Amino acid sequence: MDSEGSQKIAVASAPEPLIGPGHTLETVTDKISSIVLTRGTTPGWVFGFAIAFCLLMLLNVVITLLMVYGVGIWGINIPVGWAFAITNFVWWIGIGHAGTLISAILLLLHQKWRTSINRFAEAMTIFAVMCAGMFPLLHMGRPWLFFYLMPYPNPMWLWPQFRSPLVWDVFAVSTYFTVSLLFWFVGLIPDLATLRDRAKNRAAQVIYGMLSMGWRGSAVHWSRYEFASLLLAGLATPLVVSVHTVVSFDFTIAIVPGWHSTIFPPYFVAGAIYSGFAMVLTLAIPIRKYYHLEDLVTMRHLNIMAKVMLATGIIVAYAYIVETFMAFYSANLYERYMMMNRMTGPYAVVYWALVACNLVIPQALWSGRVRRSIPALFLISLVVNVGMWLERFVIIVVSLHREFVPSKWDMFYPTRWDWATYVGTIGLFFTLFYLFIRFLPMISIVEVRSLVHETNEEKLHSKLHS
């Protein structure tokens, strides 16, 4: 009985490998660098890139119109002054958080499964923050005066309003972008050097050579690389929590019912990681299929990401429940009305769709069969992405459209340009992402190699001991 039980535990706890069988240091380098260097531009890539690029051109059109006619081309008006633009901003910036969590916190926690997904998760972070950053600027109406947001010496003798969370947001997002970019780039340096050394044509050698900043792989280089990575991970770690906390302050500091709540910071951070992991899955599943990377991004990776999604999804669900409870427990007329309006008001469909997408459907991830089914995982990741977008829409538009005085109540209807801006940034994101997978190693060669090394060492040890 005892031995049977312990056997079962041993079977259950023996982890699936993080890397397919038969990989050596060389095959890893070959496989990842060949995607960039020898595979070339494939029709599938061109097709996807063309679609993304068309959407990016749509964004160009929208921005041009926005400059000419102003934010009036969107459906915003008082009382709903913040609608799609801020929804998209929060959505995009939330998506970025998974990349930072994977690359920084999991690095510090020595989670080995991060190695084959961290590179493109970080790229996702950077591109998502770029998309996010555009929205507040476009939403200002006069984007060319964006520098008013920064404290700089000026002939008006004027600082930004430091008591406003919108100013904190500027610092949070710009710090986030800077640290993420540096972290990503530092991590890329040894891999860029590998590409430089393996590139056959002169232009690639020069470009990768310049980007790899003279990397020769000496012991000093490695020691500095490790140290810089660790420092940047230390810098990025608080950002995982702080950035979305500050984003949530944009709402909580205001006294609008539905916004003015102390649960927002943790709720937003959990939601950010939730949507971020959903996006990582949305990206990872087609990429590993198309580039045959199943042995590097294994089922175990997908399984772990699904579990993280489930865990953060439960935190988000808890926040929804507490929010609803507090609205009634507060005995505040406006809070109660806000919640009733969410559930039964003109935007009730959106609210219940959000509950379905974020609360109900992801519960399927409790089942191991669902976590191991790639189509199911892909679908759920899309559903969560949609759900998290709806969540921000509900928080922003549904709270604003009926605040205190009924004479101020009004509806928000998105115009075609609202949709075009949103879809346009998706185009920007995927254009950048397609360029990334074409020209940069989308999986960290260095880190996967060190994982191979460790795995082989372990095997050797276990052989020696047995």
Next chain:
Amino acid sequence: MAQVFHRSSNMISRASILGALLFLGGLSCALWGITMSPWYTEQNVTRQQPVPFSHRHHAGELGIDCRYCHTSVDKSSFAGLPPTQTCMTCHSQIWTNASMLEPVRASYRTDQSISWTRVNALPDFVYFDHSIHVSKGIGCTTCHGPIAEMPLTYRAGTLYMSWCLECHRQPEKYVRPKAEVFNPFYKPPANQLELGRQLVKEYKIQSLQYCSTCHR
């Protein structure tokens, strides 16, 4: 395999980092310089006028009171530009044939105003009221500079918001006794700060710095 780069690229890359920093620093200094330069602010730049009117002659040498021409300065937001009739009170009697004054006489004959070029014009998004400043002890020359020494009128300040705030933050540095407001030769006394503090209290001057004070 041959090296991709020559040895010298090490030096070039290091120099380019330093160069980028210097360039950005230089660019910031240049932009600040342009922002503060008379070329951009039109500070101290005289303007061409249809008639070369001299404040030095009229307000300085002849001692005509500011309010003789700028009649509404102590009653209204706008100081007022004199109608041609005001000029003609004197110039129908003296210098009646001066060719320099022909546009003035033409204006009088045809009843068409002389189109002066505005020297001190605040943007439309700024609310400014002359009367409150004048009646709280802010002299004409505090903002308009040594007007009694200007043969042709120029803008004495940058009209930047920092220029307004300089006084709004510390009115005691600029306020003068009400009797001296229209004196174009007034020099602040040595104990300006002491006197200023006393006058601020006496005239109940508020240091107004709300956005909506001027941007209504």
